[in-house]
Amino acid sequence: MANCVNFTLNNLLTSYKKWIVANPHLLSDIEATVRCLSYFSFGQLRNSSLAVELIYSMPNLIVLCNDLLMYSSKCKDLKIPQFESKIKIWLTVVEYTEILLEVSAEKLWGAKGKWLIIVVIQLFKTILRLLSIHVYKERMTKSPATPPLNREKFNKAVNSIQSKEGFVLKRSGTVIRSIKYSAPIEKRTWTALESKMNITMDLTPKDQESEKNQEKICKLAESLYVTKPLLHLGCMYITSKKQWPPWLLSFIIDIVSLNMFNRCPMALFNKEEKEELVRRRLSLLLYILRSPFYDKYSRVKINELLDALSTSVPFAKLLTNAVKKNLPYMQSMYFYMWSR
Incomplete structure (x- = not known):
């Protein structure tokens, strides 16, 4: 009986692999539809945080699984680092499900269970990221660690290899x-x-030493950045979630890390790393949505702006009302200082 079930499942998986390889555009359309439905359900199910997080996590996991199946089925010779690294795949799965795990732990074991899961998750993520930096020589970690596959570029690369x-x-x-x-x-x-x-140019000892120093600065900056969640949690344990020290500590760590990266020449970074640096600079704006800054300053100003838009911009009232209803939940669930 078990062999029959395994045979049936293997056949279904093989058929599904063939289908996603043959229909990449249709697959992308289906994934986009599922994602849109998850956003729609957010407004309808905001009173059930577990259902919201489950529906929100599923589209991301589906996209990741489809990317892995497409990669393994279509061309194993095409080297895509994020799919070859099990550490990155595990990190991505945890990033997509961490809030779902927090909510589930709170439902099952209360506040103590939630905070235990938070600490375990952040410790797990920090260890894996430090391994990526110091063992696997990755200069900069990204979030998500395994970004969605660019299907169009992937198909072109595969066709070029096959021909x-x-x-x-x-x-x-x-x-x-x-x-x-x-x-x-x-x-x-x-x-x-x-x-x-790749043909590497001969470097003088002075240039080699300078490059090593720059790499050390990058490693130190990234190590500081990836340990920020644990430092924030430790500071919050000493004070409290609503106090300023954890907020200030995280903000200072981000600024120091970015300044250290700025000391390195931009030629040292590839395109993806430059994009990650831009994302981190822009993410500093999210500090206005994090407690206690949000509670004391931002909330009133944001509500006033939404009210002004709803009265002055035609047809904007429906959107602004939805934002006002969902913003408190989103602020409390998604704008932790340990979220990346």
């Missing part, structure tokens, strides 16, 4: 010409294909 005239040896990087794609013998050039390995 290339040679293949790359894993250890040496040497490109070997494929017989299948070879030209007729009278038209062959008999020259070696271009190697895909």
Whole structure:
């Protein structure tokens, strides 16, 4: 019986893999629809936090699973770092479900259970991120650690690999010409294909030392950034959630970390790392939505702005009323200082 069930499940999984590979655009449309439904349900189910977080987490997990299945089915030779790293995949799953786990723990075990889960989750995330930085030499961690796959670029890369005239040896990087794609013998050039390995320029000892120092600064800045949640929780345990010291501590850590990154030349960072730095600078604006700043200053101003928009902008009342209703819940659930 068990073998029959396993056989059926394997067949279903294989069929599903073939379907998502053959219909990437339709798959993206379905995922977008599910995500929109989750946003719609937020306004309808805000009194049931467990249902809200479950519905909100599911679309993200579905997208992640589909990306992994597409990657494993279509082209295993295409190296995409975030899908090759189990640490990043685990981090992504935890990031998508951490608030759901917090709410579930509070329902089951009360406030003490919730705070225990929060500490365990943040400790787990911090350890994995520090491993990524110091063991796997990742300069900057991202959130989510495994971003959604760009299906269009992925398909182009796969098509280009499938149509290339040679293949790359894993250890040496040497490109070997494929017989299948070879030209007729009278038209062959008999020259070696271009190697895909990166050619590194010779650096002087002074340049190498400078680069090592910059890497150390980046590691220190990122280590400080990823330990911020634990430092914030520790400070909040000493004072309280509504006091200023935890808020100020987190804000100072963010500023110091960004300033340390600014000391490094931008040429050191790739495109994704530069985008992450921009995201972190913009995320400083979220401090106005975090307690106690929100409770003492922002809440009144935001409500006044929403009221002004509802009276001065046509058809804006429906949207502003929805924001006013949902903002207290969102502020209390999503704007923790330990959320990234």
